[in-house]
Amino acid sequence: MSAKPTDKPSDKPTEKPTEKPTEERPGGTASPQAGGTTSAFLAACRGEKVDHVPVWFMRQAGRSLPEYRKVREGVPMLESCTRPEMVVEITMQPVRRYGVDAAIFYSDIVVPLKAVGVDLDIVPGTGPVVDEPIRTRKAAEKRLRALEPDDVRYVTEAVRGLVSELGDTPLIGFAGAPFTLASYLVEGGPSRDHRLTKELMYSAPDAWDALMSRLADIAAAFLRVQVDAGARAVQLFDSWVGTLSRADYVRYVKPYAAKVLSSVADLGVPRIHFGVGTGELLGEMADAGADVVGVDWRVDLAEGIERVGKGRSVQGNLDPTVLFAPQDVIEAKARAVLEAGRSARGHVFNLGHGVLPATDPDALARLVELVHSYEVG
Numbered sequence: 001m002s003a004k005p006t007d008k009p010s011d012k013p014t015e016k017p018t019e020k021p022t023e024e025r026p027g028g029t030a031s032p033q034a035g036g037t038t039s040a041f042l043a044a045c046r047g048e049k050v051d052h053v054p055v056w057f058m059r060q061a062g063r064s065l066p067e068y069r070k071v072r073e074g075v076p077m078l079e080s081c082t083r084p085e086m087v088v089e090i091t092m093q094p095v096r097r098y099g100v101d102a103a104i105f106y107s108d109i110v111v112p113l114k115a116v117g118v119d120l121d122i123v124p125g126t127g128p129v130v131d132e133p134i135r136t137r138k139a140a141e142k143r144l145r146a147l148e149p150d151d152v153r154y155v156t157e158a159v160r161g162l163v164s165e166l167g168d169t170p171l172i173g174f175a176g177a178p179f180t181l182a183s184y185l186v187e188g189g190p191s192r193d194h195r196l197t198k199e200l201m202y203s204a205p206d207a208w209d210a211l212m213s214r215l216a217d218i219a220a221a222f223l224r225v226q227v228d229a230g231a232r233a234v235q236l237f238d239s240w241v242g243t244l245s246r247a248d249y250v251r252y253v254k255p256y257a258a259k260v261l262s263s264v265a266d267l268g269v270p271r272i273h274f275g276v277g278t279g280e281l282l283g284e285m286a287d288a289g290a291d292v293v294g295v296d297w298r299v300d301l302a303e304g305i306e307r308v309g310k311g312r313s314v315q316g317n318l319d320p321t322v323l324f325a326p327q328d329v330i331e332a333k334a335r336a337v338l339e340a341g342r343s344a345r346g347h348v349f350n351l352g353h354g355v356l357p358a359t360d361p362d363a364l365a366r367l368v369e370l371v372h373s374y375e376v377g
């Protein structure tokens with residue numbers, strides 16, 4: 001690697017000026033964390049008082065950063081996820097550059113599938129591609145075994161390395177939710193309409209249950225490995241579940257998402273649950289057992305907060321393409337999100353989906369500054 005994890009770009013702020021120890025924080029009632037400090041991110045997730053609105057970005061690590069492209073040169077995506085030193089470096093890059101309030105573990109939702117032996121790859125510009133799709137109960141039972149911590153020792157090692165590197169900044173662990181994982185396994189790759197996935201769901205309840213139950217167990221095991229190694233929150237990505245009606249979500253998907261979320265409840269870390277185009281599903285996704293529900297940009301955040309309901313926090317929801325707008329437009333739209341977030345139990349500022357690869361990192365840096373300077377209380 002060309003840069004040591006401790007190298008910091010000299011033209012960027014290296015400290016988060018807003019991060020203060022608990023005892024200096026007026027009204028710092030958040031639960032004490034290891035090291036005796038609080039995190040605005042964890043406090044917002046739990047609905048506790050914050051001194052600033054916390055912010056991080058889905059896909060904050062990745063192709064929008066020149067330092068990421070440099071480190072990844074010549075290394076295939078899935079291989080990069082198995083190299084702890086590289087994972088630490090890539091995860092740290094946006095934390096150093098932006099001073100975001102949380103890091104997200106650099107990996108992919110298909111890593112645990114690959115780790116249990118599914119033959120798949122991530123094709124640049126396309127996404128995950130599965131050699132032999134899984135479309136029967138027999139195939140699900142034969143090819144999806146349980147995930148053991150030893151299958152992903154490189155994850156444990158990387159998380160441990162990150163926790164010492166990150167100090168007080170929490171690390172978010174993540175997994176793909178059963179429906180989104182199933183969609184790749186059944187379709188064999190990305191899909192627009194998820195026809196084959198829905199066909200299996202409607203026509204073969206036994207196969208669907210075998211597939212979704214195993215994926216729920218794998219997702220839960222993958223989250224547990226990350227939290228056991230030191231991750232302080234988890235996000236369950238059900239990116240493509242917005243393709244379903246509410247009734248179908250409740251019948252065919254919610255029980256399995258609930259299984260994942262309840263199996264990690266004992267870990268005591270905030271559970272974030274997110275999907276794209278899920279405006280009609282927000283209440284159900286909250287009810288599946290999330291502490292924080294991610295809202296995409298199609299939903300007015302104030303309305304999203306209503307749908308998520310009391311007793312949960314929200315995360316979101318600036319349209320990622322707004323970062324290509326003139327600065328005054330970005331600022332007005334970000335402020336509207338912050339204003340709407342005030343009515344939530346807790347608000348974690350984020351985009352409504354991942355950072356687009358063409359995004360100017362300086363626009364994200366300015367956005368972090370704006371969010372951090374917004375007056376709370």
Ligand SMILES: Cc1c2[nH]c(c1CCC(=O)O)Cc1[nH]c(c(CCC(=O)O)c1C)Cc1[nH]c(c(CCC(=O)O)c1C)Cc1[nH]c(c(C)c1CCC(=O)O)C2
Nearest residue numbers: 058059060061062106107108109124125126127237239354
């Ligand atoms: C659906 C999904 C996937 N992977 C993921 C999801 C859920 C989140 C979402 O909805 O965006 C999750 C994911 N994938 C990646 C992360 C890393 C952490 C972060 O968000 O910064 C996370 C959280 C790295 C990655 N995962 C991938 C990249 C890009 C590959 C590269 O840099 O070569 C990164 C940084 C590859 C990937 N993997 C997947 C897709 C659709 C792609 C993009 C394919 C492409 O456009 O080339 C599947």
